[in-house]
Amino acid sequence: MTVAAGDWERRQTLVVCTLPPKTLGLQLRDRAGRTSTIQIEASGYGSFIIEYLPKGATKSFEVISGDSKQTTGPPAVRVIRMGKKLKLLNADKTVLEYQTEPSDPPPGIDSIFKRGGYIHPVLTPSGRLVTDDYPSNHKHHHGIWFPWTKTEFEGRSPDFWNMGEGKGRVEFVSLDKTWAGPVMGGFEARHRFVDLTGEAPQAVLNERWEVRAYAVNAKEKPYWMFDLVSSQQCASSSPLTLLKFYYGGLGFRGHWDWNGTNNTFYLTSEGETDRVKGNTTRARWCHISGMVDGERAGIAILCHPENFRAPQPMRLHPSEPFFCYAPSQLDSFEIKPGDTYISRYRFIVHDGAPDRAELDRLWNDYAHPPEVKVEK
Numbered sequence: 346m347t348v349a350a351g352d353w354e355r356r357q358t359l360v361v362c363t364l365p366p367k368t369l370g371l372q373l374r375d376r377a378g379r380t381s382t383i384q385i386e387a388s389g390y391g392s393f394i395i396e397y398l399p400k401g402a403t404k405s406f407e408v409i410s411g412d413s414k415q416t417t418g419p420p421a422v423r424v425i426r427m428g429k430k431l432k433l434l435n436a437d438k439t440v441l442e443y444q445t446e447p448s449d450p451p452p453g454i455d456s457i458f459k460r461g462g463y464i465h466p467v468l469t470p471s472g473r474l475v476t477d478d479y480p481s482n483h484k485h486h487h488g489i490w491f492p493w494t495k496t497e498f499e500g501r502s503p504d505f506w507n508m509g510e511g512k513g514r515v516e517f518v519s520l521d522k523t524w525a526g527p528v529m530g531g532f533e534a535r536h537r538f539v540d541l542t543g544e545a546p547q548a549v550l551n552e553r554w555e556v557r558a559y560a561v562n563a564k565e566k567p568y569w570m571f572d573l574v575s576s577q578q579c580a581s582s583s584p585l586t587l588l589k590f591y592y593g594g595l596g597f598r599g600h601w602d603w604n605g606t607n608n609t610f611y612l613t614s615e616g617e618t619d620r621v622k623g624n625t626t627r628a629r630w631c632h633i634s635g636m637v638d639g640e641r642a643g644i645a646i647l648c649h650p651e652n653f654r655a656p657q658p659m660r661l662h663p664s665e666p667f668f669c670y671a672p673s674q675l676d677s678f679e680i681k682p683g684d685t686y687i688s689r690y691r692f693i694v695h696d697g698a699p700d701r702a703e704l705d706r707l708w709n710d711y712a713h714p715p716e717v718k719v720e721k
Contacts, residue, residue: 346373346406348395349716353709355398357561359529359570362717364391370408371527383408384528392528394561395715421560422530424523429461431520431532433558433571440558440569440694441467443532444487445517454484458508461517462536463490464556467644469696470567473637475644477598482665485509486598491552491575491688493538494593495673497586498549503540506593512542515552531557531571537580548580550680566703568695579682588677591625592660592669595690597646599666603635609666610634610643612699613659614708620661625674627656630708632699633668642696645704646670649689650712653678 348360366389372380373393383393391408398404425432431443447461458479465478465488476488485508492505492515503513518535538550558571575595579585587593603609611620613628623631629650634643648657648670658674660667670690672678680686691711693704 346408346720347403347718348398348406349403349718350398350400351713351716352400353706353713354400355395355710355715356706357563358395358398358710358715359559359561360393360395360715360717362391362719364389364408364719365721368408370410372409373406374409375404375406380409382527384526386524394528394559398715420525420530421527422558423525424530424532426520426523431523433530433532433556435558435560435569438470438472439466439468440571443534443556445520445534447517448478450479450484454479454481455509457511458484460485460487460490460508460515462515462534462554463487464573465489467692467694468569469637469642469694470569471640471642471696473640473642473696475600475634475637475642475694477601477666480598480601480604480665482604483598483667486596486667489573489595489597489692491515491595492593493585493587493673495588495590497588498540499543499547499583501540501542503542503549505538512540513549514539514541527560529557529559531555538577538585549585550577551580552577566695566697566700568693570691570693570707572689572691575688577680577686577688578684579680582682584679584681586677586679587673589675590671590673592671593673594657595646595670595688597633597644597668599633599644599668600635600637600642602637603633603666604664606664608635611661611668612701614656614705616701621663623659624661624663625658627658629656629712630704631659631661631668632704633666634699635666640696641698643694643699645693645699645707647691647693647704647708647711649691652688653686
């Protein structure tokens with residue numbers, strides 16, 4: 346196996362490759378005899394993290410049978426089911442929790458806002474919380490979630506975002522798969538978008554989420570890294586039209602303490618720090634941060650270049666810690682029967698202020714991963 350860095354320096358970079366059928370092994374060995382861990386899935390995909398590879402360089406490995414000691418300890422990334430929650434951990438520290446069945450709203454919030462199928466909490470490596478759930482000034486916001494807002498379906502106008510209007514909802518359907526491992530762990534789940542504006546509730550979209558958290562080990566500036574892939578398909582023979590609107594799509598709601606015009610800090614890949622000027626602009630990534638327990642903490646959301654209308658336009662709220670990648674800002678579009686609307690995002694969660702150069706590097710890893718050549 347030969348890995349080529351390409352045009353970028355690689356540090357703690359995820360490498361994914363397709364291996365020959367029935368490949369066995371737990372380790373990679375380079376030409377100097379050093380070994381590292383590879384995780385091989387039943388599908389034939391191999392995943393490993395390369396510590397360092399200079400720009401333009403290549404490195405060769407062979408897959409070998411691993412030391413039995415590797416199998417005695419817990420995997421680096423673990424997944425634990427706890428009632429209505431699914432917890433993903435890296436080295437026994439919580440990265441995030443996924444809400445399966447609907448959670449119970451806090452006292453005083455109407456049950457119409459009850460929802461499942463979202464990510465909250467998200468924590469930094471030091472354990473600081475960066476998301477919020479059922480905030481009182483926007484009760485339908487939930488950590489990391491994915492509803493559409495202004496839509497048309499069979500002549501009606503369901504709204505899957507503003508749940509208080511009772512025009513639509515997104516339901517958790519099932520948790521289909523979980524896995525753990527030395528390189529990554531995650532889950533697959535299904536959701537359903539339901540129109541509530543007709544004579545009876547009607548399924549509009551079926552959605553599948555795949556979430557993967559990775560065992561990155563940046564010692565000097567620790568961070569968590571996880572991916573979300575949303576795949577949406579029509580649930581009937583009718584299309585869903587997403588009308589031109591300034592929000593709708595992947596949403597993020599930040600820590601409650603970040604409310605207020607001066608308490609949330611934004612930084613986009615284009616260098617914009619003014620939340621008003623940054624609103625409706627397009628960017629490869631956006632970083633959102635604020636103070637938590639007296640220290641800075643934040644999260645960067647990376648938009649994959651293969652996403653529809655990438656780099657996608659963004660909604661940066663003027664006074665609340667809310668962010669949304671909203672491709673509908675540019676114009677209306679349809680999700681048609683037989684098509685699959687795929688959205689890919691990567692999340693970098695860390696303590697401290699953002700490092701623009703580092704986020705650019707991480708986006709390049711995501712958008713332009715190392716090339717791998719595999720020989721039998």
